[in-house]
Amino acid sequence: MKRENPANPDNIPAISRLTSRHCASLLALVAVSGAIGCTHTTPVAESQVENSVELRQESVASSLPSQSVPAPSFNASRAMQYVKELVAYGPRPLGSENHKKVERYILTHLQGDRVEQDDFEITAREGRFPVHNIVAKFPGSREGIIVIASHYDTNWPLRRSAYIGANDGASSSGLLLELANQLRGKRRDGYNVWLLWDDAEESMRLPWVDAESLYGVRHLAQKWQEDGTIKKIKAFILEDMIGDSDLNIDRDTSSTSWLADLVYEAATRVGYQSHFFARQLEVKDDHRPFLERAVPAVDLIDFNYGYNNVFWHTTQDTIDKLSPKSLAIVGTVTLETVKLLDLR
Ligand SMILES: [Zn+2]
Numbered sequence: 001m002k003r004e005n006p007a008n009p010d011n012i013p014a015i016s017r018l019t020s021r022h023c024a025s026l027l028a029l030v031a032v033s034g035a036i037g038c039t040h041t042t043p044v045a046e047s048q049v050e051n052s053v054e055l056r057q058e059s060v061a062s063s064l065p066s067q068s069v070p071a072p073s074f075n076a077s078r079a080m081q082y083v084k085e086l087v088a089y090g091p092r093p094l095g096s097e098n099h100k101k102v103e104r105y106i107l108t109h110l111q112g113d114r115v116e117q118d119d120f121e122i123t124a125r126e127g128r129f130p131v132h133n134i135v136a137k138f139p140g141s142r143e144g145i146i147v148i149a150s151h152y153d154t155n156w157p158l159r160r161s162a163y164i165g166a167n168d169g170a171s172s173s174g175l176l177l178e179l180a181n182q183l184r185g186k187r188r189d190g191y192n193v194w195l196l197w198d199d200a201e202e203s204m205r206l207p208w209v210d211a212e213s214l215y216g217v218r219h220l221a222q223k224w225q226e227d228g229t230i231k232k233i234k235a236f237i238l239e240d241m242i243g244d245s246d247l248n249i250d251r252d253t254s255s256t257s258w259l260a261d262l263v264y265e266a267a268t269r270v271g272y273q274s275h276f277f278a279r280q281l282e283v284k285d286d287h288r289p290f291l292e293r294a295v296p297a298v299d300l301i302d303f304n305y306g307y308n309n310v311f312w313h314t315t316q317d318t319i320d321k322l323s324p325k326s327l328a329i330v331g332t333v334t335l336e337t338v339k340l341l342d343l344r
Pocket of ligand 1: 168202
């Protein structure tokens, strides 16, 4: 993923700083020409953020049943075990043996489930690569689909380093495997829930290049548009970098606002709201191709991984920075959000 409109360009990691400098020079150009081209915006003051979230909160809460509901169960230690096993394969860039092993690992955990595999090839400057999206489908009684997604690849440009993406890719992929355990074997009294392990999220070049990233979801969104599936998707919930032991999920300003409000309502109902939405920023991530097709979508991401996000896309993105508690918080809030969507 890539962060837009950095609030403090002098204090962010090298990768983002490069992007920021590029954008700054773009801004200088458009200032001369009078055109508006770059997406840099002024960050919202924190007090304004809190007020606006609170106001939105009231309107969402008033449209839902007021009775308190028991928090859904989520087995955090089992989810953490999945994350450990995923990173134990080592770096899993496109085209690698480790990538194939991780695909098999995910599929092995979905034996007996209804699985759609979306396999195709991409041609990048770096060569041709197979890409594999994996979708596990859990049926519900209601017409309509809720998609919960996570990418599982690691960065191709970092393939020769010890970069294993424990938080960036593995944490959310392990969380989805545990969500599958929660959904399996029950007839849902609500929407169909589809879990999506998507591939080739990471950019083939760093800093991030839009046209050379998000390959998996761009392909799937197009496929689902062509076969009519996209019209049935009621919500697309993306999980990314959600394992940080110091968990602060950001509010992505490009996400659908009513759905982000519903996530906050869910977090409040299960008592985890202090981990959500203290900060606003815009993130380009796997939810984009769905937002562009008018699917309500939200990105649950903690884009402050270590002070000033220093562990992001580095070999320091390792399992010791993560906590099962964070997986429990995001897993529980996700299940509660699904419950609230079912009630709408
Ligand atoms: Zn990444």
